[in-house]
Amino acid sequence: MEFTGGGRLEVRITPSDVGKRVSVRRLSDAGAPGDRFTDTVGVLTSWDAGVLLVTRRSGEAVRIAESSLVGAKVVPAAPARRRGPAAGFGELARVQARGWPPVESEPLGEWTLRAAGGFTRRANSALPLGDPGLPLDAALDRVRAWYAARGLPAYLQAATGAEGTQERLCAALEERGWLREVTAEVRIGGLAPLADLASPADLVPSADLAGLAPDASGAARVTLSREPDEDWFRRYRRCAEPGPEVRAVVTGGPSVWFATVPGTGGPDRAPDPVGGPADGPTTGGPADGGPAAIGRCVIDGRWAGFMAVEVDPARRRQGLATAVMAALARQALAEGASAAWLQVETDNAPARALHDRLGFTIHHHYHHFRAPGSGT
Known part of the structure; x- marks a missing residue:
């Protein structure tokens, strides 16, 4: 002062x-x-x-x-960062959007309207990365009408906390009665330190090893594949049944990899939310067995994005989330990536603690605002 x-x-x-x-x-x-x-x-x-x-x-x-x-x-637009990759908000926002693509999209000026049958807010929200080409109230009316025509609530995703983010838009939405439902952290970190945590003995190149259990030492055996199988979806907590929209979003992106740590075949339980997509309600686990852990990574140029990292509660504190992310990081390094990003809701304390330990730092926050009177 x-x-x-x-x-x-x-x-x-x-x-x-x-x-x-x-x-x-x-x-x-x-x-x-x-x-x-x-x-x-x-x-x-x-x-x-x-x-x-x-x-x-x-x-x-x-x-x-x-x-x-x-x-x-x-004061300066943003504090100096002491570690982690250099990253601008616009670059990160576009990389994240490509990593979780909608089934349907339409431009509104420099905004993008996105829909995926209601599967996750991120794939069913307007992304405002510039000028909509209309006065704000008219643009918001267009947003509401576009989602109403699809039987969906009208959401808008906006960010705060970094140079170029949308604090004024967030304030304008709140003044107009839009409800902020979810806030998530966008974190970034170096990819090589994460990949260094992987042991070559833990990696299994074939995805056709659904019955493989951890070895005698208890180490994770991580299988990598280009497509999520039914076992992977049994652990995934964002949907009860993976319909066409779910599969389209989850498998979409520039270069997508899926990781699985096979379970022991015992009864399944509700998964441990250690860093899945920041998108609202989750479902309980199915009644039959499932993998011990899963994860998803999207590689896009220099960036690798980590999503859907989930662990069976019976296998907590065994390093499975770290093993999954490290195996995916090794693959991303092999494809030329050097920086990592992920998203986590602010109330997900276990995931935030894990990401702290892995060296991820907060770059900015994003928020999903729902239009007043719009359905849930």
Whole structure:
């Protein structure tokens, strides 16, 4: 925070700074415990009628009375990153979209309308990566009509927390009554350190080994294949029955690989959510046996994206999620990738802890907003 020559804080922002990243110090609410001042850092998304709206990296919108300001200044658009690959928001957003493709899509200016029969929010939401070519309210009306024609709720996916993200759009959606249902972290990391965790003895090149159990040492035996078999889908928790839309989305992408650690044939249980797609409700496990662990990786140029990493609860804390990701990372390295990304919902503590241990850091957050009155 800046100080004047007299040692006092100074407010150095105005309404013309809307859209910039700011650091704001304000008087705490009267009677609030703790410090007298509260600091907020984020994007100044509006300044109207004596109230500032600052959107934090996580997407949280903070309303601040102008009369409570003690000091404020514009700060750099994003903090310097000490580790991990260099990545811009636009590049990452497009790579992620290609890695989880819809069945049907249509452009709306520089926005993309996406549908896949309702399977996951990501494949059934508008992706706004530029100008829709219409005033915002007209564009949102088009979004609602497009999804209504398909019998789907109208969702829009928007991001916060990095240079070039969409804090002002998020604030505008909330002002119009759009409900933020899900927030997820987009994390990035180096691919080689993850691949180094794989043991060559753990890799099985053939996918035709459904009955193969872990070896006597308990090490994971990871099979890699180009197509998910029925066993893989038995562990996958995002659908009860993998219909055509599910298979089209899951198998779509530039270069897709599926990993499986065969189970022991015992009763199946609800899977351990250690990093599957950040897309809403899950289903319980089936009644019969299933794999001990599965995973999916999409390789797209220098990027490898990890999704659907799931582990049988009976096999937790055995390193299976790490083994699956490491095996997929080795394959991605062989195809020329060097950087890794993944997505995880903010309330998935086990997955976030795993990703911390594997060296993945948060790049930005994305949010799914549902139109007011739109079906679920």
